[in-house]
Amino acid sequence: MEMIQVENVTKQKIRKVKRKSTPILFINLCRLGIILGLLAVWELAVRFQMINPFLMGSPSGIWEESVRLVQSGQLFTDMFATVYGTIFGFVLGSLLGSIIGLLLWYSKTFANIIDPFVVALNGLPKIALAPMIIIWFGSGMFSKIALASIATFIVALLSAYQGTHQIDSNLINLMKSLGATKGQIFKKVVIPSSLPWIISAFRLNIGFALIAVIGGEFISSDKGLGRMIFVAGNLFNLNVVWVGVLTLMAVAIILYVGVSKMESRLIPWEASNKQREN
Amino acid sequence: MVQTYLEKTSMVDVEKRIAIELRGVKKHFYDSDENVIQVIKDITLDIKEKEFISIVGPSGCGKSTMFNIIAGLMEPSEGNVKVHGESIGSSTGHVGYMMQKDLLFPWRTILDNVSLGLEVKGIAKKEREDIALEYLAKYGLADFAKAYPATLSGGMRQRVALIRTLAIDPDIILLDEPFSALDYQTRLVLEEEILGILRDFGKTAVLITHDIGEAIAMSDRIAVMTQRPTSVKKIYDVGLAKRLGSGMKARADQRYNEFFENIWADLDIQIGRSS
Ligand SMILES: Nc1ncnc2c1ncn2[C@@H]1O[C@H](COP(=O)(O)OP(=O)(O)OP(=O)(O)O)[C@@H](O)[C@H]1O
Ligand SMILES: [Mg+2]
Numbered sequence: 338m339e340m341i342q343v344e345n346v347t348k349q350k351i352r353k354v355k356r357k358s359t360p361i362l363f364i365n366l367c368r369l370g371i372i373l374g375l376l377a378v379w380e381l382a383v384r385f386q387m388i389n390p391f392l393m394g395s396p397s398g399i400w401e402e403s404v405r406l407v408q409s410g411q412l413f414t415d416m417f418a419t420v421y422g423t424i425f426g427f428v429l430g431s432l433l434g435s436i437i438g439l440l441l442w443y444s445k446t447f448a449n450i451i452d453p454f455v456v457a458l459n460g461l462p463k464i465a466l467a468p469m470i471i472i473w474f475g476s477g478m479f480s481k482i483a484l485a486s487i488a489t490f491i492v493a494l495l496s497a498y499q500g501t502h503q504i505d506s507n508l509i510n511l512m513k514s515l516g517a518t519k520g521q522i523f524k525k526v527v528i529p530s531s532l533p534w535i536i537s538a539f540r541l542n543i544g545f546a547l548i549a550v551i552g553g554e555f556i557s558s559d560k561g562l563g564r565m566i567f568v569a570g571n572l573f574n575l576n577v578v579w580v581g582v583l584t585l586m587a588v589a590i591i592l593y594v595g596v597s598k599m600e601s602r603l604i605p606w607e608a609s610n611k612q613r614e615n
Numbered sequence: 616m617v618q619t620y621l622e623k624t625s626m627v628d629v630e631k632r633i634a635i636e637l638r639g640v641k642k643h644f645y646d647s648d649e650n651v652i653q654v655i656k657d658i659t660l661d662i663k664e665k666e667f668i669s670i671v672g673p674s675g676c677g678k679s680t681m682f683n684i685i686a687g688l689m690e691p692s693e694g695n696v697k698v699h700g701e702s703i704g705s706s707t708g709h710v711g712y713m714m715q716k717d718l719l720f721p722w723r724t725i726l727d728n729v730s731l732g733l734e735v736k737g738i739a740k741k742e743r744e745d746i747a748l749e750y751l752a753k754y755g756l757a758d759f760a761k762a763y764p765a766t767l768s769g770g771m772r773q774r775v776a777l778i779r780t781l782a783i784d785p786d787i788i789l790l791d792e793p794f795s796a797l798d799y800q801t802r803l804v805l806e807e808e809i810l811g812i813l814r815d816f817g818k819t820a821v822l823i824t825h826d827i828g829e830a831i832a833m834s835d836r837i838a839v840m841t842q843r844p845t846s847v848k849k850i851y852d853v854g855l856a857k858r859l860g861s862g863m864k865a866r867a868d869q870r871y872n873e874f875f876e877n878i879w880a881d882l883d884i885q886i887g888r889s890s
Contacts (some may be wrong), residue, residue: 516708
């Protein structure tokens with residue numbers, strides 16, 4: 338009896354250890370399985386004419402279209418246009434917004450004056466500005482960059498400004514006791530201490546920038562994934578729509594991961610904080 | 616009896632020039648309902664050059680507030696403060712101030728934290744890092760130069776904050792409970808270190824502490840403060856460390872106990888009154 342019990346206990350332990358050390362591979366296999374399963378069911382349903390490939394597209398059709406679009410180079414042209422507009426707009430809007438948000442720290446009065454305007458702009462869904470922006474800046478890349486900049490600007494500004502409100506006043510007092518000027522306090526306390534807030538806005542903003550660019554491309558443009566999806570959709574070419582959507586998904590993930598990587602670069606001390614907590 | 620003897624010797628030991636002059640300093644704050652909270656009733660005190668003076672008083676009586684005023688971080692509601700004979704108004708940068716919280720910048724490495732004051736004063740990178748490293752090595756923290764504060768223990772952080780204050784080489788040093796997070800042994804060692812530095816470089820030091828023993832072991836004089844709204848209740852001339860050569864010897868001296876009992880009694884009465 339006892340022997341068996343002991344054996345059981347060790348077996349359980351081993352199982353526990355194993356479960357803890359292999360979950361990532363296992364989970365990833367499950368995920369892959371789900372995707373492959375769905376594709377198989379979809380393809381079979383199309384083959385057996387249970388669903389209409391004209392309305393839904395089909396995995397084999399999507400594959401054929403992607404091969405064609407990759408070979409003709411059109412997919413890369415469109416992807417490049419969207420990524421370019423997104424990154425440019427994101428960087429421009431986020432940087433400008435963050436800088437102005439930080440500078441508001443210098444003047445409470447000025448911040449107070451513009452507060453209602455900022456709140457009003459923040460509440461507005463930025464895509465509503467797209468028709469105007471396209472009229473002003475044309476249907477090329479420039480209007481997409483402008484849209485993405487506007488979409489990210491206010492969020493960055495508000496976050497940075499909020500960041501300046503969370504500063505430990507003791508740190509500022511310490512700087513003052515050292516005889517620091519306002520400029521030194523800004524550079525050495527206000528900026529670094531607001532960085533976590535600024536970065537967290539970046540993570541939201543990369544998504545907003547992408548939405549703005551795609552929205553702009555829907556309305557009027559000569560290239561881009563948004564245009565590709567929109568045009569193919571109008572032509573009921575569902576396979577191309579799928580290629581566009583899937584590419585867009587991949588682009589979104591890559592951009593998001595890129596920004597997250599930037600985070601640990603820009604605020605390394607947060608990483609060491611986390612290390613300590615663990 | 617003791618008092619008169621000490622007064623005589625301290626007259627000889629301590630120079631008469633005044634480093635910090637507090638004249639009728641009062642301070643009140645307003646709470647959220649606009650009620651006046653009187654914190655400092657009246658402090659009039661001369662802190663002599665090259666003297667080591669400790670401030671002891673009940674918790675919350677206004678000691679840190681007094682330091683903030685001397686450092687120029689806030690202006691007194693009434694009265695005025697002179698440092699080296701000049702009214703400070705709302706100017707800053709004339710004292711080295713180690714605040715009650717250890718207050719290291721989380722985004723700066725230990726090395727950059729220690730060299731902060733030098734950086735503010737515009738000293739070149741190479742030079743300030745050399746100075747900072749020298750201090751860090753001296754206090755056994757050289758291995759942590761590149762670490763961020765979050766990875767250090769409370770005691771180490773406090774030592775870094777102390778080093779940061781010393782690194783700018785100020786004439787006057789304000790220390791607000793600098794040893795509170797340290798273990799007893801480190802504390803004794805650091806007390807000795809500080810006394811050595813102050814003696815060697817002829818600095819003026821003001822120490823806020825809740826540790827009566829520490830105050831007696833280190834100080835030329837001790838100012839005992841009353842409950843809030845605070846004022847100077849009594850000043851003791853001690854000078855044991857200077858005369859005997861070390862804080863350790865001061866602690867072993869029989870007068871140490873005498874001072875302890877007296878100061879304890881001063882504080883005790885106030886605590887009794889408040890509750
Ligand atoms: N900026 C401020 N606004 C309002 N009240 C304040 C401010 N600073 C200090 N006080 C109040 O003044 C009183 C004295 O504070 P202070 O920090 O000077 O005491 P302390 O003697 O240093 O206490 P401790 O020994 O606990 O450090 C406290 O009641 C505190 O709440
Ligand atoms: Mg205090």
